[in-house]
Amino acid sequence: MTDVIDQANASELPPVSRKSPRRVSWILALVVISVGLCAGAAYYWSNIETVFATSSAHEPVPITGLSPEDREALLQIRSGQQKASDEIAELNRNIGAQQTDLKRMADQIEALTAKIESLQKLPVPAPTPPVPSPPAAHSALKPAKRVVQPSKPEGPISIGGAPLIPERGTDQR
Template structure:
């Protein structure tokens, strides 16, 4: 079977385009592999940093122990409960900006 000159030229162009596309795919695959390697290196660095942060946090975070806090005496415990329950007493009447009660002037009778 004999091909025309036009068909041969088309076939040559198709083969050339296939070869060029194959080369481009190979370049893209090598770039993808390089990026995977970079990402793996970054992930390894993140893992190392995370473990270092965890170890530093465990060194700086004090572990609360029962012996370090002195127990409250029964009288102090009761007074703190009472303060929380009832709150601070509030003065009645007008109060100055500084918090002291205002002394009212004597009232005069209206005419």
């Protein structure tokens, strides 16, 4: 007996694979059952309108052979079914209206996006140079500049680069 345990411990297989086959079969059975329940729920949910439509189409159970408590309970169940059916129909109408509104808004967003893209693709016009104004209008507004003439020099002036001759009567130093 200890040899089997030692062999299992020495095995390179992970501990999960050493579980008994009976445990694996239970897990497999639970997985199959849960998948089946999910598939059934999905089928029921997708065909819920037909289920309620066919359940209300059945002929009512004769009430005469039932006790008064059973009759009252049956009437309450029927009224609850009718109320639930009416609420489901109202919800379906609301969902349809919301889907219509959503489609309309999606179309508007698509149109606005197309307009924005077309505006972004337009070429930018080159800036036009400013129009020069006539110079006559500006000259009348500006004050005239005074021309400053140099003062006349005193003393001898050389004309044409000729040497200057000192005047008589001045001291030369």
